[in-house]
Amino acid sequence: MQLLLGPDEAVPVAGRFSYRSDRPYEVEVAFISRGRTVATWLFARELLLAGLHGEAGEGDVRVWPFRRPGEPRRVHIELSTDDSICELSVRASELTPWLEQTAAIVPPGHEGHYLDLDTHLARLLAGKC
DSSP, X not given: OEEEEETTXXXXXXXEEEXXXXXXXXXXXXXXXXXXXXXXXXEEHHHHHHHTTSOBOOTTEEEEEEOOTXXXXXXXXXXXXXXXXXXXXXXXXXXXXXXHHHHHHSOTTOGGGTOOHHHHHHHHHTTOO
């Protein structure tokens, strides 16, 4: 994964993508520096799936495919807050197989079958979310 600093400048960033079948709609990305997680973002898996083929998302997270002539295809992920924007780029050849693995765990469109709403509601009401 790369952090994009400008049109022609990028620095490597360690990012760990996680997916859990008990939270089937979301993907977690932990950004790691010097062996520690420095930031974590949660967003819809559907955004990454759609972003492989076209522009997806509105608001805090946007995803789109990108390719420079002579370079491998990449997927850009833009994360924004009220006061800043962070643009990341990941090789499509790495992201695509990872997303295929998540689809093998929970097929897209079937997330509701894996979501235990009673447990999540109980956690929410107990203040543990």
